Amino acid sequence: MSLKPQPADVFEARHNAPSAADQAAMLRTIGVASVAQLIDETVPPAIRLPRALDLPAALSERAFLAKFKQIASQNQVFKSYIGLGYHDTTLPPVIQRNILENPGWYTAYTPYQAEIAQGRLEALINYQTMVIDLTGLEIANASLLDEGTAAAEAMHMLHSQTKKKGAYKYFVSEQVLPQTIDLLHTRATPVGIELVIGDHREADLGGPDFFGAMVQYPAADGEIFDYKDFIASAQKENVFVVMAADLLALTLLTSPGELGADVCVGNSQRFGIPMGYGGPHAGFFSCKDQFKRVIPGRLIGQSIDAAGNKAYRMALQTREQHIRREKATSNICTAQVLLSVLAGMYAVYHGPQRLQQFAINTHALAQTLATGLHGLGVEQTNEFYFDTLNLRLESAEMQQAVRQEAEARHLNFRYFGEVRVGISLNQNTELHDVADILDVFGKVLGKETDAPTALEEVELLAPAGLARTSDYLTHPVFHTHHAEHELLRYMKQLENKDLSLAHSMIALGSCTMKLNATAEMIPVTWAEIGGLHPFAPVEQAKGYQQIFSDLQTWLCEVTGFAAVSLQPNSGAQGEYAGLLAIRGYHEARGDHHRKVALIPSSAHGTNPASAVMAGMEVVVVKSSEDGNIDLDDLKAQATKHADRLAALMVTYPSTHGVYEETIIEICAMIHQYGGRVYMDGANMNAQVGLTSPAIIGADVCHLNLHKTFCIPHGGGGPGVGPIGVVADLAPYLPGHAVVPVEGRSSGAVSAAPWGSASILPISYAYISMMGGDGLQRATELAILNANYIKARLEAHYPVLYTGRHGRCAHEMILDCRHFKKAGIEVEDIAKRLMDYGFHAPTVSFPVAGTLMVEPTESESKAELDRFCDAMIAIRKEIAEVEAGRADAKDNVLKHAPHTAATVLVHDWTRPYSREQAVYPLESVRANKFWPSVSRIDSAYGDRNLICSCTPIEQYVDHEEELVQADKGSSY
Ligand SMILES: Cc1ncc(COP(=O)(O)O)c(C=O)c1O
Numbered sequence: 001m002s003l004k005p006q007p008a009d010v011f012e013a014r015h016n017a018p019s020a021a022d023q024a025a026m027l028r029t030i031g032v033a034s035v036a037q038l039i040d041e042t043v044p045p046a047i048r049l050p051r052a053l054d055l056p057a058a059l060s061e062r063a064f065l066a067k068f069k070q071i072a073s074q075n076q077v078f079k080s081y082i083g084l085g086y087h088d089t090t091l092p093p094v095i096q097r098n099i100l101e102n103p104g105w106y107t108a109y110t111p112y113q114a115e116i117a118q119g120r121l122e123a124l125i126n127y128q129t130m131v132i133d134l135t136g137l138e139i140a141n142a143s144l145l146d147e148g149t150a151a152a153e154a155m156h157m158l159h160s161q162t163k164k165k166g167a168y169k170y171f172v173s174e175q176v177l178p179q180t181i182d183l184l185h186t187r188a189t190p191v192g193i194e195l196v197i198g199d200h201r202e203a204d205l206g207g208p209d210f211f212g213a214m215v216q217y218p219a220a221d222g223e224i225f226d227y228k229d230f231i232a233s234a235q236k237e238n239v240f241v242v243m244a245a246d247l248l249a250l251t252l253l254t255s256p257g258e259l260g261a262d263v264c265v266g267n268s269q270r271f272g273i274p275m276g277y278g279g280p281h282a283g284f285f286s287c288k289d290q291f292k293r294v295i296p297g298r299l300i301g302q303s304i305d306a307a308g309n310k311a312y313r314m315a316l317q318t319r320e321q322h323i324r325r326e327k328a329t330s331n332i333c334t335a336q337v338l339l340s341v342l343a344g345m346y347a348v349y350h351g352p353q354r355l356q357q358f359a360i361n362t363h364a365l366a367q368t369l370a371t372g373l374h375g376l377g378v379e380q381t382n383e384f385y386f387d388t389l390n391l392r393l394e395s396a397e398m399q400q401a402v403r404q405e406a407e408a409r410h411l412n413f414r415y416f417g418e419v420r421v422g423i424s425l426n427q428n429t430e431l432h433d434v435a436d437i438l439d440v441f442g443k444v445l446g447k448e449t450d451a452p453t454a455l456e457e458v459e460l461l462a463p464a465g466l467a468r469t470s471d472y473l474t475h476p477v478f479h480t481h482h483a484e485h486e487l488l489r490y491m492k493q494l495e496n497k498d499l500s501l502a503h504s505m506i507a508l509g510s511c512t513m514k515l516n517a518t519a520e521m522i523p524v525t526w527a528e529i530g531g532l533h534p535f536a537p538v539e540q541a542k543g544y545q546q547i548f549s550d551l552q553t554w555l556c557e558v559t560g561f562a563a564v565s566l567q568p569n570s571g572a573q574g575e576y577a578g579l580l581a582i583r584g585y586h587e588a589r590g591d592h593h594r595k596v597a598l599i600p601s602s603a604h605g606t607n608p609a610s611a612v613m614a615g616m617e618v619v620v621v622k623s624s625e626d627g628n629i630d631l632d633d634l635k636a637q638a639t640k641h642a643d644r645l646a647a648l649m650v651t652y653p654s655t656h657g658v659y660e661e662t663i664i665e666i667c668a669m670i671h672q673y674g675g676r677v678y679m680d681g682a683n684m685n686a687q688v689g690l691t692s693p694a695i696i697g698a699d700v701c702h703l704n705l706h707k708t709f710c711i712p713h714g715g716g717g718p719g720v721g722p723i724g725v726v727a728d729l730a731p732y733l734p735g736h737a738v739v740p741v742e743g744r745s746s747g748a749v750s751a752a753p754w755g756s757a758s759i760l761p762i763s764y765a766y767i768s769m770m771g772g773d774g775l776q777r778a779t780e781l782a783i784l785n786a787n788y789i790k791a792r793l794e795a796h797y798p799v800l801y802t803g804r805h806g807r808c809a810h811e812m813i814l815d816c817r818h819f820k821k822a823g824i825e826v827e828d829i830a831k832r833l834m835d836y837g838f839h840a841p842t843v844s845f846p847v848a849g850t851l852m853v854e855p856t857e858s859e860s861k862a863e864l865d866r867f868c869d870a871m872i873a874i875r876k877e878i879a880e881v882e883a884g885r886a887d888a889k890d891n892v893l894k895h896a897p898h899t900a901a902t903v904l905v906h907d908w909t910r911p912y913s914r915e916q917a918v919y920p921l922e923s924v925r926a927n928k929f930w931p932s933v934s935r936i937d938s939a940y941g942d943r944n945l946i947c948s949c950t951p952i953e954q955y956v957d958h959e960e961e962l963v964q965a966d967k968g969s970s971y
Contacts (some may be wrong), residue, residue, distance in 0.1 A: 010366055011061055011769035016781050016798055020333055022861035023781075024789040035780050039690065041805035042783055044049035044661045047691040050449075054557055057932070061519035068761065072528035074543035079433065080275070080533035083388050083424025084220060085147055085177050085740070087248075088531075090428060093273040094484050095345050098491050098669075099338075101525060103712075106338055107501035107516055109839060110298075110716035114313035115305070115897050115931045119494030120341055120715045121312035124300040127268075127344030129948040133472035135248040135264040136257025139947055140286035143268075143340040143717065144332060145569050148183035148751035149285035150265035151176070151244060153296040155184060155212060156329045156613075157287075158240040158263065159193060159295060162211035168193055169209040171234075173200045175219035176244060182737035182748040190583060190615025200230050214242040217256065218249055218399030221422060222388025223553060226463040231260040237615060238631040245338045247271060247284070248427070249386040251356040252363065254466045263287040263830030267751075270427070274337055274530030277544050278752025279569060280718035280759060282340035292945060294328035298716065302950065303941025305894070306934040307902065313936050315945055326618040328609035334570040334706065338714030344573040346889065349487050358427040360388045365434055366425050367458045372438040376447050384462050388424040395419060401444045409440060412536050413930070431455060446915070463638045465947040475949040498715075499839050504929070505859045509811040509842040509852025510604070510655060512685045512707035520710055520765040529761060531764035533551050534752040535738050547764055548754055554767050555703060558684075558775070560694025563725035567735040569755040574702025574721030575610035575649070577734050577749045581631045581700055581725055582647045584747075594674065596641040598648045600629050602656060607649045607680060616646055627656035627801035629666060638673050645675035652679055652696055653686045653809040655846040656801040657786075667697025675783050676700065676729070684708040685856065686783060686810035689776025693724065700725045709763035720756050720763070747837040755865040782810040785864060789855055792868040797877040800850060811854035813847060814871075821883040824849060824893055829874055833898035836870035836920060837929045866923060875922055887911055890922075897931040926939055 001409045018026065023035065032038045039428045059067065080088060091100065099105045111117030111124075124142040130688045131140035144150040145291070155170055170188065174197050181197065188719040196203075200215050205851050208432075213234050231241045242263040243256040248270050256264040269281035287295060293316065301315030347355060366387050370380050373391065382390045393399050396418045406413055414422035423437065435451035442449035442679055460467050473479075481487040499506075506513040524531055532541055553563040568574040586594040593624040600621045608618045619637050622630040629650070638645060653659045660666070679698035687693070693701040705711045705720035725733060735744025736753035754760075770778065790799050790812050797814035816826040826849050828839030842852040855864055877893055880886040890911055895902075898917040908914055919925050 001749050005423055007060070009060055010058070011517070011519070012058060012774035012777065014517060015770060016774065016777055017860040018781055018785065019860070023784065026784055026861060030787050030791045035784055036931070038787060038807065039780055040783060042807040042809065043659055044665055044692050047659070049689065049691055049695065053689050053772030053775060055554055055767060055772035055775070058774050059768050061769060064765055064768050065107060065519060065522060068523055068765065071546050072523060072526055072543045074546065075528045075532055076410070076540040077527055077531035078407070078410040078536060080536055081423045081425060081437070082412050082414045082533050082535050083222070083422055084179070084414065084535060085267050086271070086272065086275045086533050086535070087270050087271050087424060087426040088275065088428045088797045089272055091274060091342065091424060092346065092349055094487055095349065095527060098488060099342055099345060101521065102126070102495070103502045103516065104495040104498070104500050105341065106521070106712040106714050108498050108715040109506055109511065109513060109539050109713050110337070111314060112843070113830060113834070113840055114311065115933050116499040116832065116922040116929070118312055118932045119497035120337065121300050122494055123341040123344055124337065125302070125312055125947070125949055126348055127340040128300060129475060130344055130347045130473060131286050131656070132948050134247050134255065135245060135286040136255025136470065137264055137286035138257070138289040138291050139295065140284060141295050142300050143336040144283035144285050144297050145336060145573065146279060146281060146283040146751040147177065147244060147265060147267035148180040148748065151180045151214060151242065152183050152187040153285060153330050153332065154242045154263045154265050154715065155187065155193065155214070157291060157294055157296060158212040158242070159328045160451060162240070164208055164238055164737050167211035168207055169196055169211070170194070171196045171198065171203050171205055171210060171213035173215040173219070174198060175221060175223070176214055176216045177220050179748060179751045180244065182746060183751060186580070186747050186749055187613065190580070190613065190795040197806065200225070200227070205234050205237050208606050210237065210239045211243065212240045214244065217243050217245045217253070218386050218388065221382065221390045222385040222424070222467065223382045223390070224253065224384040224462050226466055235260065246386070248359050248362065250357070251352070251468065252361040252386065252460060252503055253468055253470070254630050255464055255468065255470065258470060263291070268340065268343035271343035273342055274532050274758065275533050276758025277532040277541060278534035278543050278754055278757045280336055280339050280756035282336035282343055294329070297332045297335050299947055301941045302946040303936055303938060305936050309933060310950065311933040311936045313938055313941060315944055326608040326612055327957070328605070328612060331572040331576060331606045331609035332611055333572045333606050334716040334719035334833060337716035339718060345491065347473060347483050348477055348678060351478045351482055354482070355473070355800045361455070362425050362427060362429065363460070364458045366456050368431070368452050368455060369423065369425065369434045369437060369463065372434065372449065372452060373441060374752060376438070376441050376445055376449065378441055387426065388422060391421040391423065393419045393421060402440060405440045405443050411437065411440065412533060412739050420592040421935065456504065477949055499834070499929055504837050504839070505855060505863050506839040507841045507853045507855050507867060508839070509657070509813070509854040510682050510845065511713070511842065512704070512854060512856055513713065514685070514710060514856040515858035516710055516712035516762070517576070517766070519769065520762045523761040523765070524759060529758050534757070544754070544757060547760055551760055551764055555722060555724060557775060558688055558692065558702060559703070559724040560692035562727040563730035563733060564722050564724045566722045566754045567734045567750045567753065567758065568702065568723060569750050570717070570719040571704045571721040572610055573749055574605035574723045575606055575678070575680065576613050578700040578702055578723045578725070579610055579614035579616065579647060579722070580679050580730045580747070581732040582678065583616070585676065585729055586646055591674070593644050594646040596644045596646055598634065598637055598641070600650065602627070602654060603649060603651060604655065604680065604845070606680065611649065627654065627658055628660045628662065631662060631666070635669065638669055638675070638969060640699070642673045645670070645673045647676050647678050648682060649678045653682060653683050657808045657813055657852070658801050658803050659809055661804065663696045665965070671697070676923070682707060683810065686779060688779045689772065690779050694726070700729055704790070705763045711762045712780065717758050719758060720759060721963060748764060773802070778857045779810070785855040785857060785859060786812055786853070788808050788861070789853055789864055789868060793871055796872050800847065811852055812921070814851045814853060817849035819878050820849070822878065823888040824878050824881055828893040828896065831935055832874050832877070832893045832896035833870060834929070835918060835929050836873070837924055837927060838867060838870055869921060869923070892916060893933070899932065899934055900930050902934060
């Protein structure tokens with residue numbers, strides 16, 4: 001017998017789930033002879049890649065992890081005291097392992113299907129409550145992308161809300177973080193807002209022009225200003241005030257709400273999230289109640305379910321889902337859910353006392369350091385400070401000497417101006433660290449230092465009246481889980497309420513819920529990845545620089561483009577950055593009037609929203625009957641706006657799940673009129689290795705690394721949305737004011753120069769372990785899986801759009817509109833799927849009343865069959881209603897989902913059996929997922945908006961009810 005050795009443990013087989021036998025069976029069902037034939041019938045020949053992807057050969061998981069360890073170890077993790085919004089912190093191991101490293105949490109989807117998302121919705125309500133309490137404002141959202149973006153969102157929101165007609169000036173204190181100012185500039189210019197940067201103590205906000213102002217608390221250099229009078233005088237002039245604040249400092253300082261601020265923004269990174277060379281972290285946003293209907297991002301609220309029980313869901317969800325298209329002031333879709341869950345859990349674990357103690361210790365250490373430096377004769381110029389000292393040295397040479405000495409000891413300070421040094425201490429700082437810092441200065445000055453031996457009691461160094469007196473985090477959730485077992489069980493209890501990829505496939509069209517392999521996730525929590533400050537000297541980040549450069553090269557190969565920016569931290573931010581690149585190009589050519597963006601009606605809501613943010617005028621192009629862009633309308637619009645045409649935004653394959661044959665013609669037409677083509681890359685999972693944005697004729701596109709390249713959805717974020725561009729757009733990619741990116745020192749769209757750097761290793765791992773062939777096969781199998789589902793379901797649910805040969809791309813739209821006649825809505829199907837153990841596909845996008853199904857390549861035939869069986873069984877249940885055998889209202893679909901409590905009632909009065917309710921297929925019994933609440937009444941929640949933890953009084957009442965109930969029951 002001859003035995004042929006070959007690699008036995010290939011990663012591709014982990015990711016591309018259908019086995020050879022699966023594939024053969026699926027091809028038979030579809031009615032094609034081979035995958036190659038299917039692809040030939042699906043992807044138009046004119047756009048096929050002429051050659052295989054040129055990417056490094058695939059590595060095994062073991063080989064990848066060994067290689068990546070070497071790359072990561074080129075990063076030097078210094079102790080960073082740079083501050084500027086990023087601080088060292090410790091994520092409690094119990095949270096790291098059970099949330100950050102736990103697929104039950106990180107593979108969940110955005111909580112649109114709230115009945116199977118109660119765990120993370122509760123965690124987000126905790127986060128919102130934490131932000132509301134600490135900032136002293138009335139309402140908070142569930143996160144924004146980072147502090148800079150949150151500041152820009154605040155500016156836009158207030159601009160839209162001002163009653164001062166024509167007001168266009170926005171005052172920004174020069175003591176706002178430099179990266180925030182950079183980002184505000186980027187956002188202000190296209191929409192005609194003028195930033196006025198200055199000293200808030202000298203600002204004159206009188207007159208008709210100013211609509212808003214922004215200050216930082218404590219300020220960038222560490223000084224604590226009392227903004228009470230500034231805010232009052234601004235508001236007298238009808239100028240709204242935004243305060244950017246530090247959550248840890250707020251445990252000791254009077255809250256922005258109490259000072260009168262209209263909005264408070266910031267970064268919750270300090271609450272346990274590794275700095276990660278820039279992100280991801282959850283930006284926060286709180287405001288007065290008057291803005292609750294215009295607050296950007298997602299807002300989690302409380303409502304009730306069909307049984308009258310408390311239940312959470314996204315408040316005002318319809319607004320968020322549609323992002324208000326061209327009427328939008330914000331394009332936030334993916335945010336930072338996983339990160340806000342982590343930060344909120346940090347507050348749950350530590351509670352107000354421990355948090356305040358962290359703040360007290362940090363502050364006391366800062367004072368100890370200041371005293372020591374004073375003893376050495378070093379001048380510290382902050383009158384009041386929390387954790388940050390502002391040192392004025394005698395000369396630039398001395399600043400240089402301090403830097404050299406500090407870096408030799410692996411310490412990073414902030415160096416600014418010619419003679420300034422900033423030192424920000426943090427929760428991880430200990431007395432010996434203060435001694436080390438003092439030693440640096442002692443050495444430079446040639447003086448002996450007295451190492452502090454104990455941390456003395458100190459007085460709060462804040463302006464009179466700014467010591468915090470109000471309570472915060474009073475809700476029991478912040479007081480009951482301080483022991484590890486308590487927290488562990490609380491987190492598990494929440495996790496158990498949520499359906500994630502750890503339970504079953506989540507066939508979300510447009511969202512690509514593919515495998516997030518464990519090996520891809522492992523480096524994310526390595527110290528060499530998490531420990532770097534984003535503004536650490538780049539020489540310390542050699543590992544990161546290699547990751548960026550390799551990834552950029554590979555993404556250029558995949559897209560066919562000349563350059564890639566990794567900065568945008570969501571798809572929508574990528575759209576915005578890409579459109580700014582197009583804008584920059586037109587402006588540089590003197591084509592200031594090119595402002596029209598043509599956008600097909602089927603586009604995702606973020607497309608028009610991003611276009612508006614980039615200062616463009618949106619012109620909607622119709623779709624034709626067959627779901628393609630209406631070529632005649634496109635031609636008419638392009639001709640009509642020829643002189644002012646800036647761009648076409650197009651999603652490819654289309655959001656209708658079809659490769660439009662005319663795409664090359666479409667792009668050529670736009671170019672002919674002087675416009676550029678922006679391709680929304682949400683559907684890149686149907687392109688990689690088969691075609692590319694460059695081949696179809698696009699000039700710029702974003703890639704959703706959180707879709708196509710395996711970054712998990714995290715329950716609604718983080719995301720990464722790099723953009724690729726053709727050569728002549730490369731000069732207009734985002735830069736960064738603090739750490740220039742490839743020579744570009746302005747135009748930031750994210751607070752950190754490389755956005756959410758610490759999750760890029762996930763995509764790096766995916767590409768490294770798949771190789772070019774594996775990636776191409778992933779695309780082919782995504783198309784195979786989708787066409788298999790189509791073949792199995794089309795007799796039961798009409799498939800709305802297909803290509804010339806009757807094939808869908810990697811996803812398809814199932815039409816459910818005709819069930820309406822029988823009173824069955826698409827929502828009923830979505831909820832009923834929960835009883836079968838599935839999350840619904842995408843509901844009502846891009847066509848209302850439909851389901852968009854995208855299985856991805858990571859699902860086996862067995863799982864696809866389970867899903868199809870469930871859909872077919874539901875179709876039979878609908879048929880019962882259609883035929884009048886089941887009541888139009890009192891039926892198994894309308895009452896879905898069914899909780900354990902619903903079926904465990906003493907008197908079962910429903911016209912169907914309990915088994916039919918919860919075990920509709922025999923296979924469900926073996927792996928039952930129990931929704932924790934019944935159908936949620938969203939309208940009730942929107943009418944009675946509650947977006948923080950249940951008020952304490954209600955909680956007490958409820959406790960009393962429980963006590964009474966207990967007394968009444970006899971066991
Ligand atoms: C077609 C399309 N474009 C853009 C986006 C926005 O991407 P993100 O949520 O990462 O901002 C989405 C998100 O689902 C999408 O489906």
